[in-house]
Amino acid sequence: MASFTLQGIPVSRGITIGRAHLLRPAAMDVQHYLIAQEQVEAEVSRLQSAIAQVQLDLQSLWSDLPTDAPTELGAFLDVHVLILSDPMLSEAPLDIIRTRHYNAEWALVTQVDALSAQFDEIEDEYLRERKADIQQVAERVLKVLTGTAHQLPRALGVDEQNANMIVVARDISPADMMQFRDVAFTGFVTDEGGPNSHTAIVSRSLGIPAVVGLGNASQLIEQDDWLIIDSDAGVVIVAPSPLLIAQYRDRQALLIKERKKLSKLKKTPAITLDGIEIQLLANIELPEDAVAAMEVGASGVGLFRSEFLFMGRTGSELQLPTEEEQFEAYKKAVQAMKGRPVTIRTLDVGADKPLDSSEHNILNPALGLRAIRYCLKEPQIFLTQLRAILRASAFGNVHILIPMLAHAFEIEQSLAMIAQAKQELLTDGIAFDDGVKVGAMIEVPAAALSLPMFVKKLDFLSIGTNDLIQYTLAIDRADHEVAHLYNDTHPAILQLLDMTVTAADRAGIPVAICGGMAGDIKLTRLLVAMGFRELSMPAAILPEIKQEILKTNIGLLQVATKKILRTYDPKLIQELLVAMRSQEFATN
Template structure:
């Protein structure tokens, strides 16, 4: 077979070599037939039983998570359980069975197709990725209904007859990834998916090389094909020659050695060669993530995505977490960080993150009722969370971060709600940090273009580059047709970043980056050269970024950074970034 190369979206780092193992979507095996009236309720029960079984499967996977499993997995399993409980999944297909007399599989696929079509209209990449979560949940139910299951080899090693396994599929759910842990699963390739899919996040946490969004890889790759995944470049080489395999194995060995060296940096402070300290922080989803962040050497938590506390609360009646429940979670994270700052983002819900399954918020539009807009519409929910955060601030250093602010009145109303929460707690004689700092996320272009109204009223800023980029460029990274247009070095993005850091510096308030750009080592020098002194990222990325900082002299970056900011030619920007990568570099591991 002739070798060929496929290009996709890289979502993690590293190289792996192995044999292809194809997973066939259960939806392809679905039969379509009509049932008699007297069989309707029996068919309804068959679907209900399948849904119940998948619930038990997810609970079992969650309970069996090994101690070293990424903490994100538990949250994402909860999200899948929540989706499974949503009436659009658990009840709507039953109505299709009763009204159209479709068999259970057909009814479920019909409903999922209808939901997917609605998600195709969403232009926000993160929200659009939730379509994949719904499809993954449906896949699990279909596999129960059809009696199909993953048949995975128990292979180990990388020799010709006993190769590592690289899973190739239309898509892979986080739950499936954990079920693969007992096999020689060293990488995966998918037709669908993007940077913000739950599968991508788990892949990065596990450190598994992966490339997604490849379009038709599962149709071009044949079972047992030799594959090389270069997830740094987003490339999959199919049927490589022996020489190419040998070359990539040498590169693997170099990467492994470098990774071991990086572990020595955990306790080292991130200080440049000319003595400038960079504050490296971690993004977390759940309070227990704080332990891993501290272990990785984070100076604090730059982004605690509090919405994960509100998700996966399944049952007959979905109840929001109480103030005491939230307080306990925030306090756990604060205590785990041992005096280091914990920045808690207030509830960022809407679209993919429904507060109540009966409201069907799962289909909110990307630019609709979400984040601070939702919280100001639901002041009691917002007030309850603010009270919990304030109470946790009595046990350590806590900041409050408000997402998606774009209007002056949103700032004023948020500050008024915080003041109300403080007044209530004071009246109840409950302790909190009266001087707690409040900041805003800069993720809407309107915010970056109207910074004076932010810096006068807030204590700090934090840039969410993922949303800022996609809203500025009006593209959906999950849409393969326009994914190539996503660019974190587009002149407009660089200008917005520069405007933000300059405005914060002029106002003498801190500004951080907590989006994907912060953890991209290829951009580290550009960001600190622009003036950023706080970067927040997944804990696993901290050592590599820290090493780049330790080998950098900021003084040598200034001429090249100024050239980039004056330039509007993408080719020149990329060429200058290449020069920036080696400017004044010592390549010495501290």
């Protein structure tokens, strides 16, 4: 067959070459038929039995997790068990059978479609992609109902031409991933997903190349097709020529050699050629991610997204994680970092996030009741989290980061809530660090334009560039129609960054970047030359950024940096960035 190339979203690093194995999911397009009144309870029982069987399957998979399995797999299986036991999935379809007389499959898909529509309204990319959890759980139930459960072949592995298995699927659930542990596989290709899908998260944790969001790859690729995944470029080459395979094998060997070389930098401080030290921190989503942060030599955790604890929970406040649950999770991360700072961002969810499935009627959720706005409206939820974070501070170096602050009263009320949490712990005789530092995320243009009220009352700043770009350029990051307008080097963005780092420097407080720009090696030299001394990023990217810093002389970049900040010509900005990146400096 003729060779062709597919372009998708790169979610991990590296190159792999192998044969395609198509993973066929249970079709969500099921039979639709009405049942007679006397068949209703039998149909209800059929669905209940299928749900019970999947519960047993998931629990069995969890129990059989090998000791070397990525910790994310266990966490995702826990989420799937929770989703399956949630009344929104375990009981609502039964009501549909009883009231509408739908067959079990139709009732289940009807409910899943309704829940999926609610998740489509979510602005936050990470939480929006949790829709896949519900769909994957439902598909497992459908497989039992329809008798279409599948298994991956156990005999696949390395053939005479060193071709490993590359999994090609519409999407891959964590439960399906459990089947891979006995199979030789080297890459993932999926039609759906984004940077925060399960495939993305697990592939990064395993260090396996993956490209997602390809649209219809599973229809275009055939079983056993030769594939090349270039996950740096987000490219999948189908049926490549022998010459192209040989060229990519050479590139693959070079990348492996480079990666081994980078791993030797683990204990090397990130100090520029002119003697300026940069703190490289890790972004984490699960307590277990702290282990990976330590393995690459991170100076600490610059952003612990606490949303994972609230993920997959719907309904009333009673179903939210308890203080004890949260405390144990934060404590685990703090202890794993062995005294290095751990910055925990308070809950960044709201009316557009799936804490309560009844709250999805907001017209523009990106501008609605989210982050600190939600927490101040729900003080008991906020207070519970603050108590848990403060308790964890007794076990290490903890910082509290408040998202989406824009008003003076939000700062004052947040600090008052922290003081209240401290007083309650004192009264209860529970230990905590009274000197825990409190910072603000700068992600709303109003915050960047009114920095004096932030630097006077807070201990540090952290710039969330993803949201700052979204709000400054009036672009919904979730809308592919305007995705091409998302520009992290727009003059307005660079001006806001410069204003923030200048204000923090004058006030003598630290300022970090924890958004996507911090992990973009094309921008590393510009950011450190602008004055940023703390960059927080996914752990896997950290060694490469460190290497770039070790080859940089900040003093010799000042002229180019000033030119970039003075110009409003996008083309000139890009030319200057390319020149800055290619500049080589003599070592002393």
